[in-house]
Amino acid sequence: MAKVNIVGSGPAGCILAYSLLRDGHKVTLYSDRTPDQWLNHSAPTGTAYLWGETIDIERQLGMDFWSSDMFGGHGVLFDLAAHVGDAKPKTMKGLFEYGREGCGIDQRMRVHRWLEDLEGKGGKLEIENVTPARLDAIALTGDVTILAAGKADLANAIPRDAERSTYDKPQRNLSMAIVRSKSGRHVREWFSDRWKYVPTKFDFFADAGEYFWVPFQHKTAGPSYAALFEAKPGGPFDRFNGLKSGEEVTDVIIDIMRKHTPWERHIADDVEYISEDRHGWLVGRFPPTVRQAFGRLPSGGLVMPVGDTAIAFDPICGQGGNFANRSAKFIADRITAHGDSKFDEVWMTKVNYLLWAKYGNNQCFFNNTFLEKLSPAAQLVVDTSCANDDAADALYYGFPHPETMVPAISDMKVARTFAARHGFSHKDSGA
Numbered sequence: 001m002a003k004v005n006i007v008g009s010g011p012a013g014c015i016l017a018y019s020l021l022r023d024g025h026k027v028t029l030y031s032d033r034t035p036d037q038w039l040n041h042s043a044p045t046g047t048a049y050l051w052g053e054t055i056d057i058e059r060q061l062g063m064d065f066w067s068s069d070m071f072g073g074h075g076v077l078f079d080l081a082a083h084v085g086d087a088k089p090k091t092m093k094g095l096f097e098y099g100r101e102g103c104g105i106d107q108r109m110r111v112h113r114w115l116e117d118l119e120g121k122g123g124k125l126e127i128e129n130v131t132p133a134r135l136d137a138i139a140l141t142g143d144v145t146i147l148a149a150g151k152a153d154l155a156n157a158i159p160r161d162a163e164r165s166t167y168d169k170p171q172r173n174l175s176m177a178i179v180r181s182k183s184g185r186h187v188r189e190w191f192s193d194r195w196k197y198v199p200t201k202f203d204f205f206a207d208a209g210e211y212f213w214v215p216f217q218h219k220t221a222g223p224s225y226a227a228l229f230e231a232k233p234g235g236p237f238d239r240f241n242g243l244k245s246g247e248e249v250t251d252v253i254i255d256i257m258r259k260h261t262p263w264e265r266h267i268a269d270d271v272e273y274i275s276e277d278r279h280g281w282l283v284g285r286f287p288p289t290v291r292q293a294f295g296r297l298p299s300g301g302l303v304m305p306v307g308d309t310a311i312a313f314d315p316i317c318g319q320g321g322n323f324a325n326r327s328a329k330f331i332a333d334r335i336t337a338h339g340d341s342k343f344d345e346v347w348m349t350k351v352n353y354l355l356w357a358k359y360g361n362n363q364c365f366f367n368n369t370f371l372e373k374l375s376p377a378a379q380l381v382v383d384t385s386c387a388n389d390d391a392a393d394a395l396y397y398g399f400p401h402p403e404t405m406v407p408a409i410s411d412m413k414v415a416r417t418f419a420a421r422h423g424f425s426h427k428d429s430g431a
Ligand SMILES: Cc1cc2nc3c(=O)[nH]c(=O)nc-3n(C[C@H](O)[C@H](O)[C@H](O)COP(=O)(O)OP(=O)(O)OC[C@H]3O[C@@H](n4cnc5c(N)ncnc54)[C@H](O)[C@@H]3O)c2cc1C
Pocket: 007, 008, 009, 010, 011, 012, 013, 030, 031, 032, 033, 045, 046, 047, 048, 049, 050, 104, 128, 129, 130, 131, 148, 149, 150, 151, 152, 153, 154, 174, 175, 176, 214, 228, 282, 306, 307, 308, 309, 315, 317, 318, 319, 320, 321, 322, 323, 324
């Protein structure tokens, strides 16, 4: 059995720790925050809407205490406007995983519980803000050291992979606030006049950016929505820079909704920030980044990345939190399968590229497609999915399983076949 160090206590670090403990390894988890700091004094590191299949990883590891009561979403209600001011957007309605429930379950609540329970499961929890020099020392002490520090500065111990990283700059300016109904109604009513399912609501403006409403299970307020803005820099949604509170972010969200999505005005009138949570909001930006398979530290020790440290996805297609769970489980299984052999750079490179082939490559392609002006093939797939709900279900199955949709969104011949199969003529498309 291996002695494993994990640095970083977000979902990726915790799932990796629990998977390894279940398999009998010796695990030390380094966290810069105590469980109480995670729960009461931290912002969520992201909204992290998880698909049912991803929550299954937590169920299988005995880490899921919330999904039976979560505010489950079923799919996406998507309004697609050509430009800001377009009063007649196209609409698409499709189910994730053909209707399995997912949710953004508050990461602070999940991580708090997982850290509280860790030592009872046989792990060791060290509360320490790990510096590069300490990481160097830690990496010499175990059989393998995994860096799960998200997008924090410490992630730079593993170099960016220029070949696999499409971008070197942030593609959107991001903001997020967790909100509820001011009038006390259940938030599922916000969109129920338009769809019988609970949606992630997606508003897409080709020229300005996107905003989402993500079904969210807040740590104290329960059913709520995380409103997430993806503003194109310099565009009309790019108004969040420098805001200082959840209330300020929510005021700008409401103002943008009133101006740009008149069809959601009644919701704008009912939205309020969850004011008892001083940390339920985010404003920032980062370049989507893929890192190399390992970092070599000054003393010769090696560290390998997991979760956001391995691939930091722009949140546009909700891939990052799902990849955190999947990559952690994937790496844990490879460590167990490796037995008593040495965890050297050859092994780390192999595991990293297998992870890339299984999840990362297609997830990046899928995500990047929606960050860019849609290619003709992607446009045809989107237009087909607006016209046909079965096609939309197939497109949204592509969120958790991008390998099923990448051929169609990247190749016009396959896109035409997809359109024809759903009775849509490419002549009716803007593609
Ligand atoms: C606005 C926004 C919305 C998002 N929406 C979605 C979504 O809908 N669906 C989805 O799947 N994903 C989403 N994501 C992405 C998702 O939140 C992340 O991918 C996920 O949180 C990554 O988990 P992680 O464990 O890799 O990193 P993190 O959650 O960032 O955790 C890393 C942790 O490591 C610890 N750490 C850092 N540095 C040190 C150090 N020096 N010493 C010790 N500990 C350290 C910190 O406690 C840190 O929190 C969103 C992200 C953002 C920003």
